[in-house]
Amino acid sequence: MSAPSSTTPIQDPLVAPKVAPAKKKPYPFWLGGVAATIAASITHPLDLTKVRLQASGDKRMIESIKKTVRTAGVRGLFDGISGTWMRQMSYSMCRFWAYDESKKILGAGKDAPAWKLAAAGSMAGGIAGFIGNPGEIVMVRLQGDFAKPPEKRFNYKHCFDALFRMVREEGFSSLGRGVTPNVFRAILMNASQLASYDFFKAELLKTQYFEDNIACHFTASFAAGTVATTVCSPADVLKSRIMNASGPGSNSTLGVIRASMKNEGPMFMFKGWLPAWTRLQPTTILIFLTLEQLKNGVDWTRSKGYDFL
Template structure:
């Protein structure tokens, strides 16, 4: 199985000096973070709704969106966007970098790479990124879920850095590790299911007579990968949101959160917010890959023009 062209696309020879052909300079490690930040900014209202469904008593996606607009206006749909940016420039930047490095380590950078190697590389990247990006994940979840709470229970953070500093000051440095277990587990599942399944579906589609290596194929593969990733990650995602939104001693226990939720809502709580999660992940997956492709084209163009600082 071949690896994703969005992650390992060689530069066009017409844009790169002849001496560079065959030994392409690696792309900047931060490209994935920038692409993810752009995509997440566009889909932020859906992500906000997903978190509020998971962490609050809201029952339906449209009702939650209407409630947000009614209480905070259209701007309310972008509450906590600074937390989203912090999360993407930590977690997402790390996962794209770690994925490429993991593929190199596993010898999974050529053509016809076995699916298990891609899945393992995605799992390794997810484990690293989930740990590194945990503080940004907490900040994002708290900023997004704050206005869904009663006024007396809100954190009232001004922005992502205020949230980070106040957490350390008021709850101690250990608060930055709240929910790290479910977060790392979810990150492993996400990267393994999303990246590996995208490569699998794309490879299978190209074997048919109906698809060529173009945007239609990429869209279809992303759609299928997004559905798989949403379903696989939903239980860990719900637990992560509830634990990170909690405060006070004894409130960060994963087992305790599971027992409480099952007792009051039943086991189906693990898939609460699946629809908005799916609706967010589909466009996000497509936007990330398309944006990353364009950023890489921009780097290739800049290098072709002599801007070697790219």
């Protein structure tokens, strides 16, 4: 009888076999949409002011806010908030889900290089920008309505009324108005905001000054908000102007660019940058702080044996 092979491992009966750690259950896909909706509700007055600066004759942020309060009262600062909710629960929910899925496809793990994160963000932005375009139009129109003369207002009652009337009065194709600059902006936004947050967070955690806590999340989101505002400003201005238009042929991207360049010069692309930064900065911070806390809440409920999240 031949002796046992020396390469055959011998299992000690007194030592328990190693068990591979259980794979962590993914977070609910809708967490990003809920976090974005909470953040956007808080910063809605600033977003309203940004849209009115971009799409109307208002010149300065403070004057625009005063005009809104003077003509519609404090409640006027929350004009069109139902459109904001519709937009966040379509566009934002989709982009966070698609970003996580895109990172899996590209193999962008915890310490992934910036280009992989940006590529995943771009993929997510393209998908979310297309799917969320109707909600984006509704939000822009509801926010910009009271900045127009009475005879040019849409006078939508709420987000669903806006959606149904658009299809009935302008045709189903109206839901695709401004989809090109919106998708382009969504690609830029996700490549700059989501990707830069992950990048800055990973870099901060490599230092001795930060741990995975609120201070780290705040710093990373502050940097991400500034990057995203600057990168997205040109597409954001075009999107607002095209979506807020209603005349025939007014949805031409090149036509809007030519007219704006002729009347205002190239700096029109950064019109409303300060209110955009003032709005996007706290929104970005609130989104990621809220998202991180929602994830902590999911982890806590699961640790207590509750698997409904």
